[in-house]
Amino acid sequence: MIDYKGNPYFDLFSKQKENQYNVAQSTYSQRVKKLSALQHAIEFTYRKQIKEALHKDLKRPIVESDLVAVYLVIKEIKHAKANLHRWLKKQKVKTDVVLFGTKSWVKYEPKGVCLIISPWNYPINLTFSPLVAAIAAGNTVIIKPSEISSHCSNLMSTIIKDLFQENEIVLVQGDVKVAQNLLKLPFNHIFFTGSIPVGKIVMKAAAKHLTSVTLELGGKSPVIIDASVDIKLAAKMVVWLKHFNCGQTCIAPDYVFIQEKILESFIVHYKFYLNKFYGSNALNSESYGRIINEKHFNRLKSYLNDAKTHDAEFVIKGEIIEEERFIGPTVISNLKLESLLMQEEIFGPILPVKIYTNKEEVIEYLKDKDKPLALYVYSKSKSFTNHIVNNTRAGTTCINVNGIQFSNHRLPFGGSNSSGIGKAHGFYSFKAFSNERAVLKRYVAGPISLLFPPYTKLKEKI
Numbered sequence: 143m144i145d146y147k148g149n150p151y152f153d154l155f156s157k158q159k160e161n162q163y164n165v166a167q168s169t170y171s172q173r174v175k176k177l178s179a180l181q182h183a184i185e186f187t188y189r190k191q192i193k194e195a196l197h198k199d200l201k202r203p204i205v206e207s208d209l210v211a212v213y214l215v216i217k218e219i220k221h222a223k224a225n226l227h228r229w230l231k232k233q234k235v236k237t238d239v240v241l242f243g244t245k246s247w248v249k250y251e252p253k254g255v256c257l258i259i260s261p262w263n264y265p266i267n268l269t270f271s272p273l274v275a276a277i278a279a280g281n282t283v284i285i286k287p288s289e290i291s292s293h294c295s296n297l298m299s300t301i302i303k304d305l306f307q308e309n310e311i312v313l314v315q316g317d318v319k320v321a322q323n324l325l326k327l328p329f330n331h332i333f334f335t336g337s338i339p340v341g342k343i344v345m346k347a348a349a350k351h352l353t354s355v356t357l358e359l360g361g362k363s364p365v366i367i368d369a370s371v372d373i374k375l376a377a378k379m380v381v382w383l384k385h386f387n388c389g390q391t392c393i394a395p396d397y398v399f400i401q402e403k404i405l406e407s408f409i410v411h412y413k414f415y416l417n418k419f420y421g422s423n424a425l426n427s428e429s430y431g432r433i434i435n436e437k438h439f440n441r442l443k444s445y446l447n448d449a450k451t452h453d454a455e456f457v458i459k460g461e462i463i464e465e466e467r468f469i470g471p472t473v474i475s476n477l478k479l480e481s482l483l484m485q486e487e488i489f490g491p492i493l494p495v496k497i498y499t500n501k502e503e504v505i506e507y508l509k510d511k512d513k514p515l516a517l518y519v520y521s522k523s524k525s526f527t528n529h530i531v532n533n534t535r536a537g538t539t540c541i542n543v544n545g546i547q548f549s550n551h552r553l554p555f556g557g558s559n560s561s562g563i564g565k566a567h568g569f570y571s572f573k574a575f576s577n578e579r580a581v582l583k584r585y586v587a588g589p590i591s592l593l594f595p596p597y598t599k600l601k602e603k604i
């Protein structure tokens with residue numbers, strides 16, 4: 143028997159454990175009311191503060207904040223409210239003839255006391271989106287946001303205190319130590335969004351209690367560009383997502399595979415859209431963010447220094463300004479595969495470009511790699527696209543576009559193996575926070591009596 147008494151979060155956990163059945167018994171209308179309160183807080187009461195906090199933490203442009211932290215979370219809430227009645231209903235399933243006299247259904251019941259751990263790159267969205275599903279499914283929740291995006295964490299703490307009692311939903315702030323203490327407790331579900339190494343730590347801690355996990359992780363998401371492509375479209379889309387939030391996006395294009403014949407044209411168009419989106423110097427653009435902190439800034443600088451020792455050709459060399467944590471758009475070709483930029487998740491505005499002659503080279507390369515969170519294909523050829531999709535593995539894929547798979551709440555969002563376990567958004571998040579309880583009810587006597595001993599010769603024949 144583990145003694146949790148010394149754990150600073152045991153009291154909070156116990157309060158939620160005691161209250162979990164009250165919360166679980168909340169009706170559809172009560173849950174919708176809670177979701178509406180959260181919606182109102184994000185859409186009206188705290189909308190301005192959300193954008194200010196994101197600007198302080200990430201110098202996030204207002205339009206990007208409104209899109210991801212407000213619009214997409216509101217969309218998630220509206221989707222849950224519109225569908226919750228259906229999700230909470232008995233999900234009837236067919237019954238075999240041999241089970242004549244019974245009825246079967248699936249009941250989605252709350253998992254219980256849940257933990258949400260979120261990262262700094264989209265702090266509001268990646269905390270509140272899973273929370274929406276946890277509320278819809280009828281759980282109690284302890285939230286541990288990132289200590290790095292501290293303005294957003296402070297604000298979310300205020301919002302949560304404003305809307306909920308701590309025996310139902312509470313947000314605790316702090317660094318790794320806080321997360322480590324929380325992870326010692328026997329939660330019923332952990333929803334973690336963050337890096338692969340920390341995902342492994344979370345899974346190991348969860349295994350101790352056989353706690354179920356959703357792990358929304360990262361990795362290297364490739365873009366594969368075929369010679370038949372609409373090159374302007376491909377360049378425009380990659381420039382957009384590679385620099386959205388300054389490249390600090392889990393589904394950002396990490397590197398590009400491009401057919402050798404069109405490399406030059408891609409670079410010409412890439413430069414054109416950089417200039418169109420951010421002007422001749424991104425430093426002066428209100429639409430261009432900054433690297434979150436010194437640690438990540440130095441990490442990216444070390445990748446660039448390492449690239450120089452690996453034959454890198456700087457096709458576009460971005461300016462680096464330490465005091466501002468500014469890294470300008472950078473494109474590098476000819477990188478050796480053992481370079482850090484080709485090994486680690488980049489998470490910044492640096493794009494390695496790798497040429498290929500034949501599509502089989504791409505497939506062979508990817509076969510050896512971890513399954514990415516996103517894989518993007520640009521081509522006008524259906525057979526090329528099908529070939530790539532059928533011969534690679536990824537959590538999500540877009541064809542002739544990138545990034546917007548995240549915004550369709552009817553699609554499961556998440557990785558596969560190293561890029562994540564379990565899925566999020568819409569019904570998939572609701573499912574993650576629910577136990578699919580199998581229920582079978584006998585209402586008339588059926589062939590079930592044939593199961594009882596004595597096992598006569600007649601029963602053997604049947």
Ligand code: NAD
Pocket residue numbers: 259260261262263264268286287288289316317318321322325335336337338340341343358359360361391392393487489515556557562
């Ligand atoms: P991170 O793993 O460093 O931190 C995430 C959270 O875990 C934070 O709250 C942090 O306090 C906590 N944490 C850190 N170290 C810990 C430890 N040793 N034990 C327990 N908890 C710990 O990730 P990050 O730097 O905040 O975010 C960037 C990463 O997240 C990238 O890899 C990115 O791809 C990934 N990500 C994935 C998604 C997705 O939806 N799949 C979304 C955003 C970011």
